[in-house]
Amino acid sequence: MILEFGLLGAVEVREGDDVVEIGHVRQRSVLVALLVEDGKPVPVDRLLDRVWGERAPLRARDTLYGYVSKLRKLLSLDIERSPAGYRLKIDPSQVDLFRFRALVRQGALDEALGLWRGEALDGLESPWFDALRESLHAERTAAELDRNDLALAQNRHAELLPSLKRTAEERPHDERLAAQLMQALHATGNDAEALRHYETIRRRLADELGADPSKPLQDVHQRILAGGTTPGGPRQLPAPHPWFTGRTDELKALDPSGTVVITAIGGTGGIGKTALALHWAHRNLHAFPDGQLYVNLRGFDATATPTPPENVLREFLEALGEQTIPAGLDARAARYRSLITGKRMLVLLDNARSTEQVVPLLPGTDATVMVTSRLKLAGLVAAHGARSISLDALHPADARKFLEARLGTERVAEEPEVVADLVNWCGGLPLALSIVAARAAMDPDFPLAVFAEELREQPLDALDAGEIGTNLRAVFSWSVAALSDEASRAFKLLGSTSSEDIGLTAAAALLDRPATKTRMVLRELENAHLVQQHVPARYRMHDLVGLYAADLAADAGSRLADFYAATARAAAMTLEPHKVLPEHESGHVLEFKDNAAAMAWFDAEHACLMTEQRSALQRGAFDVAWMLGRTLNNYHLRRGRTSDDVEAWLGALEAAEALNDAGKQATAHMCLGANYVELGQSPLGHQHFDRSLELFAQSDDHEAHGSAHRAMAWAAEFEGDLEKALQHSLQGLEKFRAAGSEIREAESLNEVGWRYACLNRYAEARTYCEEAMLLNNKLGHSEGAAATLDSLAHIAHHDGRHADAVAHYEEAVALYRELDNSAEQATVLEHLGDVLHAAGRQAEAREQWTRALEMYEEQGRTSEATALRTRT
Secondary structure, eight states: OOOEEEOSSBOEEEETTEEEOOOSHHHHHHHHHHHTTTTOOBOHHHHHHHHHGGGOOTTHHHHHHHHHHHHHHHHTOEEEEETTEEEEEOOGGGBHHHHHHHHHHHTOHHHHHTTOOSSTTBTOOSHHHHHHHHHHHHHHHHHHHHHHHHHHHTTOHHHHHHHHHHHHHHOTTOHHHHHHHHHHHHHTTOHHHHHHHHHHHHHHHHHHHOOOOOHHHHHHHHHHHHTOSSOOSOBOOOOOOTTOOOOHHHHHHHSOBTTBOEEEEEOSTTSOHHHHHHHHHHHTGGGOTTOEEEEEOOTTOSSSOOOOHHHHHHHHHHHTTOSSOOSSHHHHHHHHHHHHTTOOOEEEEEEEOOHHHHGGGOOSSSSEEEEEESSOOHHHHHHHOOEEEEOOOOOHHHHHHHHHHHHOHHHHHHOHHHHHHHHHHHTTOHHHHHHHHHHHHHSTTSOHHHHHHHHHHOHHHHTBOSSTTSBHHHHHHHHHHTSOHHHHHHHHHHTTOOSSEEEHHHHHHHHTSOHHHHHHHHHHHHHTTSSEEEETTEEEOOHHHHHHHHHTOOOOTTHHHHHHHHHHHHHHHHHOTTOOOOOOOOTTOOOOSSHHHHHHHHHHHHHHHHHHHHHHHHTTOHHHHHHHHHHHHHHHHHHTOHHHHHHHHHHHHHHHHHHTOHHHHHHHHHHHHHHHHHTTOHHHHHHHHHHHHHHHTTSOOHHHHHHHHHHHHHHHHHTTOHHHHHHHHHHHHHHHHHHTOHHHHHHHHHHHHHHHHHTTOHHHHHHHHHHHHHHHHHHTOHHHHHHHHHHHHHHHHHTTOHHHHHHHHHHHHHHHHHHTOHHHHHHHHHHHHHHHHHTTOHHHHHHHHHHHHHHHHHHTOHHHHHHHHTTO
16 A cells, blocks of 8 residues: 655545544654654664653653554554664655655745645644754745745736735744735835835834844845836846756755855756756746846857857846947956846856856856856866756656656556656656657657657657757767867767776777776766766766767777677686686786786676677677686676576577587586576576587597586585485596696595585595695685685584684685685675584674675575575
8 A cells, every 4th residue: 555644734644535543642753753754763762752752651662662563563664673773664755744845846836835734743742843843834934935936036926915914924023024025015016015014124123133134135125215116137047948857956956055156067968957957047036136147158059159258248248237348358257247246146157168168257256157068167166166066867757757747647647658668768868858758749649659669769760859959869969079089089989889888998998099098088078978987987878878879880890899808818817827718819908916806897897798798799709709708607606696697608608609619519508507507497407418518528628528527516416416416526526637637626526525525424525625625725726725614614513523613614704705706705604604503602603694694685696595584
């Protein structure tokens, strides 16, 4: 059930039209004390103080626990208990208080105030609730005053006058309200009454508080005395965009902050910079009684060159009433600054091309300046203290609201899945949404599915409404045209990639430039909002920008693919130095100093490597596709990413078949067999094992045969056939010894010992594992040593040597941590918890199990996590 919680009046809970019973006043108090925190935990002591104050009963904690338990059952609430206190998890949109605040931030003041039903938290009593109620009423008052300012700015003086008079009587010391009443009286021709009201409040403030009226109130008084009909100054703002939605956080960030008077709003073409600026400006007209100046600087315009600042200054000076315009940029700028000084004005400089174009248009003091640009205008931030706000795509929920506002809720509700497709394809880009909505509005009888199908087939063609400014390709092209030759080349090369993002070193390989040069080129693209550095040294494009870049894509040959293949090989060999892998050439291959560096690179580049493997298969680069599948294997094992390993090996198998390489095919089948068994698809896994043995039989490669037996031993153990697992382990050991591979021999000795232990033959198990440990130490094989320590610990545990078991497990954990093998680390932590539990060290056991559980959950190992959760 979807519940709605009402706090702006008598406390109530509703399900649809029905009121839900929520218990007596103290139980309601507990609910409200948790609700107002918006998902944050409330310590128990603080909760007790909120509900009872100093009048808490005996056994108040037990009473509180009972209330929480009843609320959980009564309303099916998710109330979480932790050391930090109680936390109520709920969607903020279900609570009228949070809806009120969100609507106020969006400027929907009438709708926000319509949520109030009376006195907030009516019926709840405690010092804390009294203070909260007073604070909420202050928020309501502020919203009412904002709504009054907006109505006055829209010349709705007569409509507003009765409520202003009534409210002014209720709040005789509210100077902002008094100023509003005076403006309304003045605008409706009642100057005498306005001046009498000023004199009344002036005397009241002097007599009761010993204070003079505030400057804003005195300014209104002076304007009325001067005889003006409305606050003076130019009113140049264009109308706000009628279907503006979302941008709650950005609107909040635009509100005045300290001494910041210049704000630069940046973002890619079509992201909604101008719409945001105009929406905020119209919402805050009351803050700029001396006027608003606006200019489109045409910094990125297909039909005009950027407007010179001296031309803009002429227009501004004329708007400010100047009859004689000075000649020259400096003289005009000086005169402009003189006229602006001391005035509460807004200057909106739209679509700027550069900091140099903007600087002459900055007032000296007082006025608020807002600049929009496709560039970040770093010079404005660095030299003039501007606040920078970069716009990203709209949230999907806000994008849907935009379509509802433009097309109507009924039409949108008729095709919910199609609307989700439209939102997805538009990627939250307001211009794209506007184009789709405009096309749908021009063809009201067409189902929205028609437009969604066009977007699926050819997104950029579908986002062309046939006019300048409604063609997404054209809008993007203006940004690209402003780039340097090197940045334009880089943009087109980036369009040739198919991954969601790209790292700096990979981009350097793609551009065939040093990393330092590449960083500067990417910085230019970032400054133009054509790429985003979403984490340090990793770059991505908006989906639609990426499609446009792909249209322009330049052929980078195999540079990026060679970089990924060669560097993945280097990383894999860092993890397993004994691994034999063929060479792969690249002029940009990276080197890794240790396991942690190699694993960190795989972590960062994993999605790109998987994407590159698919791309390599499509264009016939089968050596690259094979290499990527092979090199990802150990990384996937260490991270417990079995499903990803299946995908990588299927790609490698396809490449091996295209290369007609039986050995590579056999290896792929062998690894796929183990993966499918682990995923619970044993029949499919054994099909791959059988095919692997058939292919290995065609060669005399003893090590390959040993690897096949080793994989099948693991699968047999996984399926519970321990005798078969031991048999394959012994065969694998024989093959590795015949091949002279000491590394694999050491690993197999441990696996034979482990299987003996699983069969309760601990003496034999210990012999094999101790021999494995000697050989691992001789070879410096850390991963083999860690696995063997795990086996020796298991044996010691079952021999009753708990101290030895704990020591072995702790050493194994340390080695796996050093190797960055989080999959095995989690498993060993669980085993360590088991032996600590058996030794009677319950608290330490629980600690290790908890750490293991967290890692299982991170790795998506659901079955292990479920089994362990019952013990933590």
